[in-house]
Amino acid sequence: MIALLLGACIPPPIERGDSRAPQLPPPPIEAASPARLPSAAPPPRPAWEARPVTPDAREVRAQDYYVRPGDTLGGIANFTGASTEAIARANGLAPPYVVRADQKLVIPAGRYHLVRAGETGIAIARAYGVPWAQVVEANALAEPYVLRAGQRILIPRAAPQTAAERARAFALDIDDIVTGGEPALAANARPVAPSSTARRVLPPEASVAAPARFVGGFGWPVEGRIVSRFGPGGTGERHDGIKIAVPLRTPVLASADGVVSYTGSGVKGLGGIVIVRHGEGWSSIYGHVGEILVQRGQAVKRGQAVALSGDSGFADQPELHFELRKGRLPVDPLAQLPGR
Numbered sequence: 001m002i003a004l005l006l007g008a009c010i011p012p013p014i015e016r017g018d019s020r021a022p023q024l025p026p027p028p029i030e031a032a033s034p035a036r037l038p039s040a041a042p043p044p045r046p047a048w049e050a051r052p053v054t055p056d057a058r059e060v061r062a063q064d065y066y067v068r069p070g071d072t073l074g075g076i077a078n079f080t081g082a083s084t085e086a087i088a089r090a091n092g093l094a095p096p097y098v099v100r101a102d103q104k105l106v107i108p109a110g111r112y113h114l115v116r117a118g119e120t121g122i123a124i125a126r127a128y129g130v131p132w133a134q135v136v137e138a139n140a141l142a143e144p145y146v147l148r149a150g151q152r153i154l155i156p157r158a159a160p161q162t163a164a165e166r167a168r169a170f171a172l173d174i175d176d177i178v179t180g181g182e183p184a185l186a187a188n189a190r191p192v193a194p195s196s197t198a199r200r201v202l203p204p205e206a207s208v209a210a211p212a213r214f215v216g217g218f219g220w221p222v223e224g225r226i227v228s229r230f231g232p233g234g235t236g237e238r239h240d241g242i243k244i245a246v247p248l249r250t251p252v253l254a255s256a257d258g259v260v261s262y263t264g265s266g267v268k269g270l271g272g273i274v275i276v277r278h279g280e281g282w283s284s285i286y287g288h289v290g291e292i293l294v295q296r297g298q299a300v301k302r303g304q305a306v307a308l309s310g311d312s313g314f315a316d317q318p319e320l321h322f323e324l325r326k327g328r329l330p331v332d333p334l335a336q337l338p339g340r
Contacts, residue, residue, distance in 0.1 A: 043201060043263055043295060047183045048122035050204035055113075055127040057155050062109035066102060073097040080107045083152035085139060110154045117149040117189075118205035121180025122172065129166035130158045132180040136328070143281045143327050144210055146191075147184035172266045174240065175328055177275060178283050181262055183207050194259045194299035202297040210259055211279030218255045218336045219302050221286060222246045222309065222320050230332040240330035241285065241323030248290065248318045251305040255284045255324070255337075260298045260306070270321055271312025276300060287321030288313050 044050065058081040065076060073093065077084040088097050090108045099105070113124055121141075125132035134156045136145070147153070161169070183205045185191065191209035192202060202208070221244075228243035258278035265272050270287035274294060277283050290310020300306055311318045324331045 044204050046181065046262070046264060046266060047118065047204040048120045048126065048181070051118040051120065051123060051183065053113075053119050053123040053127035057111040057113040057128070059111050060107065060109055063107045065105045065107050067099045067105060069101045071099060071101075073099055076105065076107075077152065081112055081152070082107050082110070083112055083139070083154060086110070086112070086152075086154055089140065108154075111157075112152040113155050115147045115149055115151045115153060115184045117186035118183045119147065119149075120183055121145070121147060122176050124153070124155075125176075125180065126166065126170045128155050128158060129161045129169065130156050132176045133328075136179055141179070144182075145179040146182045146207060149184050149186045149189075151184070171268060174267060174270075174275075174285055174323065174325070177262050177266065178325060179328055192297060195295070195297055196299055198293065198295045198298055200297070201295055206297065208259060208261055208277075208297045210261070210277040211257070214278050214280040214282050215257050216302060217338070218284070218324065218333070219253070220337055220340065221253050221255050221284075221322055222250055224250070224320070226334075227317075227319060230330070230334065240325075241287075241321055242333050243288075244320045244322060245317060246309045246320055248309060248311065250309040250318075250320075252286050252289055252307040252309055252320055254300040254302055254304045254306050255322075256282070256302045258282075258284070258300060260294045260296050260300060263292045263294060263296055265312070269314040271315060272307065272310060274306045276306065281325075281327040283325045285321070285323035285325070287323075288315040288319055 060081045065080060073084050073087060077087055086108050087105060090106045121132050121135060125135050135153060138154045138156050185207050191207045193209060224244040224246040226242055227245045228239055230239055230242055232238055254276055256278045258276040260274060261277045262273065262275040267273060272289035272292055274286045274289060274292055275283060286307055288310055289307035290312055291308040294300060294306045309318060309320050322333055324333045324336055
């Protein structure tokens with residue numbers, strides 16, 4: 001009797017071709033990625049993608065302005081639409097930019113973009129279809145290259161482009177990320193303090209505090225054979241760093257104490273990238289990595305693993321691309337690393 005009841009509960013077998021056969025979905029297809037990031041804490045989109053910029057720069061004509069009692073240079077900039085720094089440069093004014101009544105000021109012509117909180121230099125340049133390096137030069141920007149909300153920056157002229165044309169022409173390089181990747185700080189805001197763990201994921205609009213001082217010297221990120229040196233290459237290209245051949249998944253070590261300012265794969269050819277800021281304008285760059293072990297905003301110590309080596313990007317073999325920069329200037333790593 002029990003056997004009969006159990007048999008009644010068991011559904012009849014489904015014959016091949018029966019329309020009742022369960023239709024299983026195909027296995028998911030994983031998209032190829034140049035750098036595999038820790039699955040426990042995937043990074044957010046970079047700020048220049050998460051916080052796009054509207055190209056609404058104000059056109060300012062060249063004019064003379066006569067200072068009135070109570071005027072400040074910031075107030076004059078707000079009234080005319082030009083930037084404080086551009087007016088100061090045009091009139092030879094030095095900080096703290098004191099002006100006096102009846103003083104004649106030259107207001108330089110141009111188109112000036114008002115920076116909003118969370119905007120990056122990269123996103124601003126992308127919105128107007130001009131290289132960020134030209135914006136840096138036009139505004140005499142300097143270390144640490146962090147914009148602030150309410151600041152006006154001069155946008156160089158460019159050939160007319162549609163939004164689609166600007167997007168197609170947009171390409172990042174290391175200089176862009178080092179000098180134009182941090183989000184603008186809101187008024188009276190301070191950068192986020194570094195974290196000691198990769199488990200904390202910062203929102204894209206958070207600006208990361210760089211170390212105030214460079215502590216110690218640089219150490220080798222990996223041990224291996226140098227396959228490409230700094231400087232001009234044999235076919236006319238220029239190498240801004242060195243390449244070191246290493247086995248796959250070799251730990252890539254931070255060359256000095258610092259704070260991670262970027263992780264991702266936004267530079268064509270370099271694959272997975274980690275950038276660490278060390279203070280006093282120094283940055284180190286680690287490219288072609290296969291797995292990234294740190295997060296933006298994380299404090300790291302010299303010798304700490306920040307990634308595992310790979311052959312991502314345009315790497316010819318398993319290798320590490322390693323750069324050092326002082327501000328915008330690439331520096332030969334071999335002149336800074338200890339002999340071996």
